[in-house]
Amino acid sequence: MELWIAKIKATSEQPIQELVSPLIFNEESNCYIASEYEGTIVVKTSNHKVQKVFLSHYGVTSNEQRIPLIYDEQWNVWYDKGDEFEERSPIGINQCGTFFFEAEDGDGYIIDRSADVFITSSLLTEEEFQQMKDEIVSMLEDLFTANKGPATPMNLWKENVEVARYALDQMKKLHEMLLELEEAPHEQLIREHHLLPSSKIKRFNAEFLINRKLFPFKDKFLIPVNVRSIDIPEHRMIRWGLERLIDYADRYLRQARNRKRELYQRRDFLIHALSNQYDHRLRLFEQERIENSIKKDLDYVSESLQLVCKSERYWKEIGEIAKKCLSLHYLNVGEEELEQTHLFTFSPLYSEVYQYLDDLLNLKPLKQLSNTYVPLQKSPKLYEVWCLLSIIHSLIYECGFISAQNPYIQIQRYLQRKGGLEGIAFTFNRPVYRYKEYQEPQKTNLTLEVHYERPFLDTEKSYRPDFTFTFRDDFRAETVFLDAKYKPLPNREYWAEIIRDVSFEKYYEPLTKKPIASFLMHPNKLNDVSVHTWNATMNHRKQEELRHRLGSFEYKPSNKKEFVKWMNMLLHYHLGYNGVCMHCGAHLSAQFDYGERGQKYFTCRNPYCEAFWVETICFNRRGGRWAQKDAHAPSTATLFKYTKHSGMNYHKETTDEWDVFCPVCNKRAQDRFRDDV
Template sequence: MELWIAKIKSTSERPIQKLISPLIFNEESNCYIASEYEGTIVVKTSNNKVQKVFLSHYGITSSEQRIPLIYDEQWDVWYDKGDELEERSPIGINQCGTFFFEAEDGDGYIIDRSSDVYITSSLLTEEEFQQMKDEIVNMLEDLLTANEGPATPMRLWRENVEAAQYALEQTKKLHEVLLELEDAPHEQLIREQQLVPSSKIKRFDAEFLINRKLFPFKDKFSIPVNVRSIDIPEHRMIRWGLERLIDYADRYLRQARNRKRDLCQRRDFLIYALSSEKDQRLEVWEQKRIKNSIKKDLVHVSEFLRLVCESERYWEEIVDMAKKCLNLHYLNVGEEELAQTHLFTFSPLYSEAYQYLDDLLNLKPLKQLSNTYAPLQKSPKLYEVWCLLSIIHSLIYECGFIPVQNPYTQIQRRLQRKRGLEGISFTFHRPVYRYENSYELQEMDLTLEVYYERPFLDTEKSYRPDFTFIFRDSFRTETAFLDAKYKPLPNREYWAEIVRDVSFEKYYKPLPKKPIASFLMHPNKLKDVSIHTWNAAINHRKQEELRHRLGSFDYKPSNKKGFVKWMNMLLHYHLGYNGVCMHCGAHFPAKCEYDVKQKKKKYFTCSNPECEAFWVESFCFNRKGGNYAKKDAHEPSTATLFKYTKHSEMNYHKETPDEWDVFCPVCNKRAQDRFRNDV
């Protein structure tokens, strides 16, 4: 059985376009290794008895779950065409995981089987793909306790440190108990065959008498003997519990190390920003505010990093301690799931061991819904689910939104009914603030509904964005869309095409009431770094209308800043809640000051003493009626600009080299251009 990578076009009458190359077997991993999006994987068989070929994977419970392949006479290969109804691409295009092929003869007997095929992610590193799967579990655990707000990541990590410290104490106590048991572990008598000298055999049975008659020259005979064995259910259960504890701690350890890496990079960036020379054209008080904002950010990151390092140290110790326990001689047995037994109930030491293990494995009352082994994962679907949970998590723990119902409970109920998450919705609220021209503070309560794969029917075709956001306050209702695209973005043309076809043609143009934004999120940055993806200029005639309404941002486990920046853009730029701080998600209204010389400028400082982020609301000079208006001047209503300190990484307007300057999303001019005659 040979495996090949082939180019396939599912919609064609002859789907296989060409065979690209044979799949190479990796001796070290003992399997074939391929990367998604290289092409589909097809099978060549030399056995003329083969009548059917199936794609199979581990964990299948019935033959009906295997995928039957189609035979192509022209290329003499068996291939998978995918399934349009199930939105499943041909195998190898967008799935990650392990599978194999089985060939059957006319009677249904398996007469050939391939070695395992392992498909890796082409858009994420192996570490990032593992992090994505880990985070699904971690975020579910966090959402379990997300009942009050505003919540913060710092509070989550403080709880993590407390849980790790408690777990380490319990693990140490468990280790002491297991050491005591090593002196005299419980045993049981088992029957096994042993060679015993005939002179020492006390009891004769028929088999022994017959063998001695047949083999009179033999001195030893195999007879059943009662022997003591430490391989008892309780020891297997203790081993199982320790293995699960290591899995649990390893996941938290990976989480801590990933966060530590990100925080170290952030800390180094802030130290550099603090030591860099400031723009001398800024007012002195502006420079002081910016410097203070960076300092506060640095203090926050440093404290955050301290907590993460503490958590890392505790989980490392737990793993080491659990492995020491596994090295005890009486635990060199198989595994069996932990359960209450007679010995665990009535033996003081075994009872203690059981209680410590049970306590450790239930630090959080979570049935790990997302930790189920999935041999063949559809990468885009996994990315979508991760995006959904990450969006909900960020809204609660970074943007200050409070859920009306517990999100974990909603997810759990839906999955218990054996339904997918499609159509699920979550409702949040939070106070928002707006400073109008009078600089008087207006406070409102904002309600946000988030839907996953909710169709809208008020158009000629029914479309279903991945994520729909509906914002409601006392005066209006606005909608925004996000679509997760787990696809490579090789160049500017492909990016512009997908934004036009999806964001504009599907989720903007057909709607009678336009959304305030229709964006895409994708795992990797666009390779062409010259493109500002936050403002897609796909139709210059409508650029004034489409400013920051179409675009995309990269989003993956190692870079989740994009969503918070997107929410900041929606609240500040499109909805006008300019007094809300999305840097920390605090519920305090920001302080607002204005420039006496240029009364069009508003300066905002977050009221949270632990944050004090700083941003500016101003106007593009190239507006109708302005002193510096050019021929292509646009309406004052579309001239509002928000500028954020560069260290905050919150600028969705395209930045210039100057601290406060940005390019206008309508006319693409910056403040320096107002004195130029050639624009």
């Protein structure tokens, strides 16, 4: 059986377009390795008895769940065409995981089988793909307790450390109990057949007597013997529990190490920013506020690092102790899921072991979520689900929104009723603030509804964006669309094409009431760094109308801050709530000061944050002192500027610390003296 990568056009009468290359077997991994989007994987077989070929994977429980392949006479290969009704692409296009092929003869017997095929993500590293799967579980765990607010990532890590410290203490006690059990583990008598000399056989049975009569010259006979065995259900259950604890510890350990790496990178960036932030063009007031903001950021990173390092140390030790326990001789058995038994109830030692194990496995109330991983997963769907949970998680723990209902309970009940998450909606609230021309802020309660795959019928066609956001306050309701695109972005032209086809032509142009934004999120950056993906326009005539209404941002496990930046843009730039801090999600109104030239300075009142930003106006506005030939309306001239270290600038930055390009006329402050444009 040979495996090939082929180009396929599923809608064509002859889907196989070309056989690109044979799939190379990786001796070190003992499997074939391919990358998604390289092409579909097809099977060549020289065995003339083969009548059917199936794609299968681990975890399949019946033959009906295997995918039957189609035979192509022209290329002499078996291929998978996908399923347009189930929106399933041909195998190898957008799936990650492990599978294999099986060939059957006319009688349904398997006569050939391929080695395993492992498809890796082409858009995420192997580490990031694993992190995405880990986070689906860990975010659900966090959402289980997300019924109060405002919540913060710092509180999450404090809770993580407390749980880890308690788990380590319990793990040490469990280890002591298991060592004590090793001295006299419970045993049971089992029946085995041993080959014994006839002189040592004490009890005769009919079988022995018959065999001795039939074989008088034979000296040894197979005799059933009762022997003591440590392979009892309770030992298998203990092993199962320890294996699960190792899985949990490994997951939390990976989580801590990923976060630690991010924090070290952030710390190095902030230290560099602090040593290079002095700019003679900045006013003293601005320099002081920026320096203070960076120092607060550094304090936050340092405190976070201490917590994350503690968490890492605790979970590492928990895993090591669990592995020591597994080396005990009486646990060298199979696995069986933990449950209460007679021995666990009435034996003092075994009862204590059970209590410690059960307690440890229920520290997080979602132990069943370890089954989230499946051998073969559709990458775009996995990415969508991760995006949904990550959006909900970020709204609660970073943006200061409070959920109207417990998100985990909502997800659990919706899955029970619908069998999937399509159509689920979440409601959030938070106070927001708007400063106008006077000092006192207008406080408003903002309600946000987030819908996943909700169809809307405001156009001739029915569309179903991945995420629909509806913002409501006392005066208005505004809609925002966000689509997750798990696709490569090879160049500027392709990026512009999907922005036009999806963000503009689907979710903006046909609608009578326009959304305030229609964006895409994708797991990899556009290679062309000259493109400012936060401000896409279809043509120059619509540039004023479409300012920051169309665009995209990178979103993946190692870069989730872009969503917070996007929310910051929606609240500040589009909804006008300029007194809200999205750096920390605090519910306090920002401190407001006027600058010498009419700028509005804002400083977060949270003493642990004190982020700093400025609201100003583009000089190139009609009626302005420096208006140029392409001046635009004052209503579209508002600009927000954030310190470079914050990473919050959605306006295109200039080389100056405190300047940006206007999203309408593409001019910066230093262009105001030019009259040749």
